[in-house]
Amino acid sequence: MSDEKIYQLALHLTNGLGSVLIRQLIAHFGSAQKIFQANLKSLTRVNGIGEATARIILQKEGIREAENELKKLASVDGKLLFYTDPEFPTRFKSLYDAPVLLYGKGNFNLNEGRFVGVVGTRKATEYGKNTCEQIVEGLAYKGVTIVSGLAYGIDIATHRACVKLRVPTLGAMATGIDLIYPSTHAKTAQEMQANGGILTEYPIGTKPDFMRFPARNRIIAGLSDAIIVVEAAEKGGALITAEYANNYNRDVFAVPGNLTNSYSTGCNQLIRTHKAQIFTGVDDLMEALSWLPDGAASTTPPPLPEHFTQAESAIVSLLRQKGEMQIDELAWESQIHLGKLSPLLLNLELQGYLRSLPGKKFALA
Secondary structure, three states, X not given: OOHHHHHHXXXXXXXXXXXXXXXXXXXHHOOHHHHHHOOHHHHOOOOOOXXXXXXXXXXXXXXXXXXXXXXXXXXXXXXXXXXXXXXXXXXXXXXXXXXXXXXXXXXXXXXXXXXXEEEOOOOOOHHHHHHHHHXXXXXXXXXXXXXXXXXXXHHHHHHHHHHHHOOOEXXXXXXXXXXXXXXXXXXXXXXXXXXXEEEEOOOOOOOOOOOOHHHHHHHHHHHOOEEEEOOOOOOOHHHHHHHHHHXXXXXXXXXXXXXXXXXXXXXXXXXXXXXXXXXXXXXXHHHHOOOOOOOOOOOOOOOOOOOOOHHHHHHXXXXXXXXXXXXXXXXXXXXXXXXXXXXXXXXXXXXXXXXXXXXXXXXXX
């Protein structure tokens, strides 16, 4: 880790310095290290830096905290992105209130491909959860990373659908990257890191505090090209995310819901007040963002698991091509005898790779 990275983190950890002041200091001095080498007079020349704030910087307490923080970060295999780094999200750079630093864990590129945020109520209905799965399935193989907040309800349903279908997904958190909240989602957060990961602006060890969750929502909105609100009550975090997205000039979509369902009130209200476009399917989003039609923007499907046998690979490859197939058709095209095919299909279904449909049909899960 470079010395400059220590000084960048030190700025982030210095009391009284928010993202706006940090950007102004960097613009004035050229680097984080030079800020801590400056004197009182030169610091107070920066707009917004009074004598009290300058003296806090000169105490250099942030440097000592940063050195300890980097040790903690290494112990959890985390990474650190400062806003001057090429890996930092370029989508953030035009946003006045974007974080200047992100902690992350996982395997991701925040500037490659398309990003769609999916948010909603913590008390999701089956309709809402099924809609999440349909959205993820519709965006699979289109070069899309799906962003959400790891919360109960719509968020975790979205992340789990992504893990299941091997769609890249990122979880924005209001805690340190070492503390998954709620803890029941820790397994999913771990699984996400193979193809995506988790992000936060908060130091290691930061515990849940509901005052931080609205700020977390601006990361979801800022990182996304578009936001889809699946279910939302009249008030709640999903509507805050939609508000941020509108302020950031992102496209906002809302899934219409039953007029008698309180968890559709927020979505219907967004549509009624023209703060969101109606979402009836992935094609709505593709058209609004001028993304290429279905299939034209597809990336190569992820490789099949190494433990698959030749027969299992043939079955999954066929279902990827055809969508759904009747068992006799599968047997004919795969050249696997029905007596051997049935137990193979059952095993793949038990592993969660495919699902059985009425009429002895099968499709990928």
